[in-house]
Amino acid sequence: MQHQHVLEQIFALLEGETDWIAAMATVACELHSSFEHFHWTGFYRTVEPGVLKIGPYQGSHGCLTIPFEKGICGAAATTKQTQDVPDVHARPEHIACSSSTMSEVVVPVLDHQGNVVAVIDVDSNLPAAFSKEDIQLLETVCARLQQQFFVNTDL
Numbered sequence: 001m002q003h004q005h006v007l008e009q010i011f012a013l014l015e016g017e018t019d020w021i022a023a024m025a026t027v028a029c030e031l032h033s034s035f036e037h038f039h040w041t042g043f044y045r046t047v048e049p050g051v052l053k054i055g056p057y058q059g060s061h062g063c064l065t066i067p068f069e070k071g072i073c074g075a076a077a078t079t080k081q082t083q084d085v086p087d088v089h090a091r092p093e094h095i096a097c098s099s100s101t102m103s104e105v106v107v108p109v110l111d112h113q114g115n116v117v118a119v120i121d122v123d124s125n126l127p128a129a130f131s132k133e134d135i136q137l138l139e140t141v142c143a144r145l146q147q148q149f150f151v152n153t154d155l
């Protein structure tokens with residue numbers, strides 16, 4: 001029930017919005033304030049081929065730059081697949097922006113050509129904190145951002 005409510009809230013807030021940064025900031029805020037186990041919630045944006053740069057986020061400091069070949073964010077950007085990490089210490093490529101992080105989920109945002117334009121990254125200080133409902137919500141939000149900001153305007 002809560003996930004559906006949060007989704008409807010986010011969709012309502014994004015209605016008619018044309019500014020990508022405003023949208024990322026709003027999504028990060030709504031998700032972070034809705035779930036107690038979301039201890040860091042934010043976006044990394046592709047600023048040049050193979051390079052992620054931090055975007056709007058909520059929580060303690062995040063690493064500013066992540067190359068595609070590094071971190072869980074990089075793995076999501078490289079594979080274009082959701083990364084559900086119940087134990088970050090089991091992933092050698094994990095970048096610990098905060099030493100208290102125990103689990104993480106990262107979902108890519110693609111443009112209409114399938115390029116990764118951003119990832120949404122959520123950390124928790126709890127082990128295996130993210131439910132399938134959490135992941136489904138994040139994937140649905142990313143699909144909405146793709147559809148609203150990265151559709152093929154040439155058609």
Ligand code: SME
Nearest residue numbers: 062071072073094095097
């Ligand atoms: N842990 C991420 C880096 C970003 S922080 O979580 C904010 C990673 O491994 O890519």
